[in-house]
Amino acid sequence: MDFAATEEQDAIFDMARDFGAAEIAPHARDWEREGTIPRDLWPKLAELGFGGIFVSEEAGGTGLGRLEGTLIFEALSMACPSVAAFLSIHNMCAAMIDRHGSAEMKDRLLPDAVAMQTVLSYCLTEPGSGSDAAALKTRADRTNDGWQLSGTKAFISGGGYSDAYIVMARTGGDGPDGISAMLVEDGAEGLSFGGLEDKMGWRSQPTRAVQLDGAVVPAANLLGEEGQGFRYAMAGLDGGRLNIAACSLGAAQAALDATLVYMRERQAFGRPLDQFQALQFKLADMEIQLSAARVFLRQAAWACDAKRHDAGKHCAMAKAFVTEVGSRVANTCLQLHGGYGYLADYGVEKTVRDLRVHEILEGTNEIMRLIVARKLLEAAA
Secondary structure, eight states, X not given: OOOOOOHHHHHHHHHHHHHXXXXXXXXXXXXXXXXXXXXXXXXXXXXXXXXXXXXXXXXXXXXXXXXXXXXXXXXXXXXXXXXXXXXXXXXHHHHHHHHHSOHHHHHHHHHHHHTTSSOEEEEOOBTTBSSSGGGOOOEEEEOSSEEEEEEEEEEEETTTTSSEEEEEEESSSSSGGGEEEEEEETTOTTEEEOOOOOOSSOTTSOEEEEEEEEEEEEGGGEESSTTOHHHHHHHHXXXXXXXXXXXXXXXXXXXXXXXXXXXXXXXXXXXXXXXXXHHHHHHHHHHHHHHHHHHHHHHHHHHHHTTXXXXXXXXXXXXXXXXXXXXXXXXXXXXHTGGGGGSGGGSHHHHHHHHHGGGTSSSOHHHHHHHHHHHHHHHHO
């Protein structure tokens, strides 16, 4: 069993980390205050191959595996987890189009998506269906030319900002088999957005409700087969859970790195903070937790790349474990900064706020535990 990264993987990580340090970190607080991410950032990331990380090379993408994806999102999140997580959502959507779209759809949409001239958002959650996603109410009714969609999607990252939205809507009866996935393009008749959400974290990501009032969708924008949308959505979420875990890992590592510097420079009772044994124990505990989380995440990514039958369980376990470790480490780093940790200038409070939502989205950590428990019981039956 080889735990070493390849030279190519190290190079990918270093490239993402260096880009984040140069192009994202210096602006992250300003973007948070402004509540948006400049559109000209995305083509720069696309030049590195990060606009189609999981899109096949045949379709113009980078064709990387889930393991490499965790490296990219960990490295970018060292600069800002909010920006990195938004990129993850775009890549999840692009991969869904590559995997399930028709040849015509891929030829029409993927070139601009991979170049990030087109930014994509994912629309599953509704005001009345979060964890119980299969209970969604958004309806798609057939027309002579395609579909008309009616309903509301909630908490949509990129709502009113993105260029196209992959929307899960009900084309059949109740339950997951009645759900299809469709691409709704910005400017479509009947598409509108709610007000900008005022959030605890991820404040640089514009988040709004997506409202569909008879929104017009041409037949060619049906993703894959009718009735398969929920399966597509859940498969996309497996990878999304790994990405979000990686975002927690990178941001928490950056917080620990900053805390080590702070404790070396800050003095109390006549000596640097890092010379107090009680505080050294806290540092050691954080290093142990982050190292364990990193190995656990890499194992889950490997299972996903290997298409193991239990990959979904590993993704759920990694998402729950790593996001909780990330929040715990970030909070401890804030505590070790003392009163300065509560100030925006030091950056740790932003990390604490940004990481808290990782325990909720892409399936709450309670749902992750439910997935794991069900898999255990199935195997024991």
